[in-house]
Amino acid sequence: MSKSMIIQGRNIYPQTIKAIRRMIANHPDWHRTRLSKELCKRWRWLTDNGQLKDMACRSMLRKLEQKGLIELPAPLHHGNRKRRIHDISHSCEPIExxxxxxxxxxxxxxxxxxxxxxxxxxxxxxxxxxxxxxxxxxxxxxxxxxxxxxxxxxxxxxxxxxxxxxxxxxxxxxxxxxxxxxxxxxxxxxxxxxxxxxxxxxxxxxxxxxxxxxxxxxxxxxxxxxxxxxxxxxxxxxxxxxxxxxxxxxxxxxxxxxxxxxxxxxxxxxxxxxxxxxxxxxxxxxxxxx
Structure with missing residues (x-):
């Protein structure tokens, strides 16, 4: 990667990729969530009320992997985990x-x-x-x-x-x-x-x-x-x-x-x-x- 790019609103430079690769290599026991949270802390990537922008960071990491720029740890959960929608009993009595x-x-x-x-x-x-x-x-x-x-x-x-x-x-x-x-x-x-x-x-x-x-x-x-x-x-x-x-x-x-x-x-x-x-x-x- 010779040029910068913008992912999830952040400028990603060649040195950014190198730093992420180094973090992954130095901590082979870290899962993806731990990795994203540590990156948020290091970059001070926070919401306005001080929360880590963990979801945005994980999305950025996945996109970098899709581009072949990094190799992430294997996911703890495979496939798309969709929230189970419970069938809730409810009245359909007309309100007219x-x-x-x-x-x-x-x-x-x-x-x-x-x-x-x-x-x-x-x-x-x-x-x-x-x-x-x-x-x-x-x-x-x-x-x-x-x-x-x-x-x-x-x-x-x-x-x-x-x-x-x-x-x-x-x-x-x-x-x-x-x-x-x-x-x-x-x-x-x-x-x-x-x-x-x-x-x-x-x-x-x-x-x-x-x-x-x-x-x-x-x-x-x-x-x-x-x-x-x-x-x-x-x-x-x-x-x-x-x-x-x-x-x-x-x-x-x-x-x-x-x-x-x-x-x-x-x-x-x-x-x-x-x-x-x-x-x-x-x-x-x-x-x-x-």
Missing amino acids: TDLKAIQPVKLLAIHSRGVEDNLFHCLMDRYHYLGCKGHVGEHMKYYAVDSQERPLAFLLFGSAAWKTAPRDQFIGWDRTVRKQNLRFITNNTRFLILPWVRVPHLASFILGACIRRLRQDWIQKYGHEIFMVETFVDRTRFTGTCYRAANWINVGCSKGRSRQDRHNQLNVSIKDIYVYPLTDDYKERLCVLT
């Missing part, structure tokens, strides 16, 4: 009424594994057309219940799209600024109103409630702010009415590529792109280059 009749609607955050988290994965996997894949990195999960504590909806916020021209132009991003500040945007990757719930205006009500608390919840969990939320609405399935009703801004449409497709090789359906600024000075904050 007006919004006032089910108030107060409460929006609750899911912070750890437990009953609510298992229910989130079960219902999202069963009733959302995209299913419930594992989520890596910073994310927030919410669920809404009515006055009788009956589940109504589930939401997931995760990593923003790597790049999308309408959003980037709306903000005023170039490649350098986007790379630095992408973490200050989150993507509403899942929004599920349970199929037996038919309450007019419920979706926009829940989106509004979520927007009001999301920024502070993110600061509390991850130690840094977010200044905008985005979402991608599959126009072959949905019209985006609830997002428009909740005052999200339609900034354009995607080109039919997935979030992970950086080489124009994956074809997916075209989606309308909506954003919601969380602060008045969001453009200024998102365009600061440090």
